[in-house]
Amino acid sequence: MPLRSVPGQASVAKDTAGGKLFAPSAARNLSALLEVVTAHAPARGRALEIASGTGQHVVGLARALPQIDWQPSDVDPTRRASIDAHATEAALANVAQAAAIDATSVGWGAVLGPFDLIVLSNLLHLISAAEADTLLSESAQALTPGRPMVIYGPFRRDGRLTSAGDAQFDAALRAHDPEIGYKDVAEIASRAAACRLELTAQIDMPANNLCLILSRT
Numbered sequence: 001m002p003l004r005s006v007p008g009q010a011s012v013a014k015d016t017a018g019g020k021l022f023a024p025s026a027a028r029n030l031s032a033l034l035e036v037v038t039a040h041a042p043a044r045g046r047a048l049e050i051a052s053g054t055g056q057h058v059v060g061l062a063r064a065l066p067q068i069d070w071q072p073s074d075v076d077p078t079r080r081a082s083i084d085a086h087a088t089e090a091a092l093a094n095v096a097q098a099a100a101i102d103a104t105s106v107g108w109g110a111v112l113g114p115f116d117l118i119v120l121s122n123l124l125h126l127i128s129a130a131e132a133d134t135l136l137s138e139s140a141q142a143l144t145p146g147r148p149m150v151i152y153g154p155f156r157r158d159g160r161l162t163s164a165g166d167a168q169f170d171a172a173l174r175a176h177d178p179e180i181g182y183k184d185v186a187e188i189a190s191r192a193a194a195c196r197l198e199l200t201a202q203i204d205m206p207a208n209n210l211c212l213i214l215s216r217t
């Protein structure tokens with residue numbers, strides 16, 4: 001399924017000048033995400049951001065890690081136009097044009113890789129478990145052995161939703177589409193391990209989110 005419908009609060013982005021979209025949540029979590037990605041990124045190489053959204057994150061990442069060449073991507077053409085508009089305004093030589101990638105489709109990993117780093121934020125709760133499986137196995141194919149994938153977002157822990165806000169958000173997602181909603185950390189770790197992505201760290205992030213660090217074995 002290329003682009004699932006999600007409830008409004010799951011993907012808020014306002015129009016600004018020149019086709020650029022602005023997501024308040026992306027602005028809020030950028031510095032925390034940057035800190036984790038910077039700590040786990042290789043010294044140089046090629047990085048893929050899956051589901052780049054507005055493009056705010058990839059611009060921040062590319063500025064902070066100039067020795068890495070960044071490939072942003074998204075399934076939605078409006079988001080890709082926004083990513084390109086943000087990257088053009090930032091005039092960064094290490095950000096490529098946004099690629100049209102449906103991360104839940106089969107085949108992109110072998111075609112677009114190899115990458116030395118993959119970053120994914122705020123998508124796993126918006127897709128089904130089967131789609132998350134495909135996303136993980138394609139990412140594993142795209143990633144060079146020994147290299148990391150950083151996954152940021154909201155998760156269940158030991159099957160539980162750990163705040164009232166998370167319980168409400170997960171319920172809204174499932175009411176909108178019973179196939180989507182928060183994934184459990186252990187479930188993602190086990191499915192990732194089955195496609196050679198080993199969970200090496202779980203980092204607490206602001207707003208009760210997590211970063212999962214997976215290493216391609």
Ligand SMILES: C[S@@+](CC[C@H](N)C(=O)[O-])C[C@H]1O[C@@H](n2cnc3c(N)ncnc32)[C@H](O)[C@@H]1O
Nearest residue numbers: 002011026051052053075076102103104121122
């Ligand atoms: C909640 S936004 C997150 C954007 C950004 N990563 C962030 O954290 O601000 C979800 C993004 O995933 C994209 N998306 C949804 N389904 C996708 C898919 N199957 N493959 C790639 N991107 C997808 C949407 O177009 C949207 O830009």
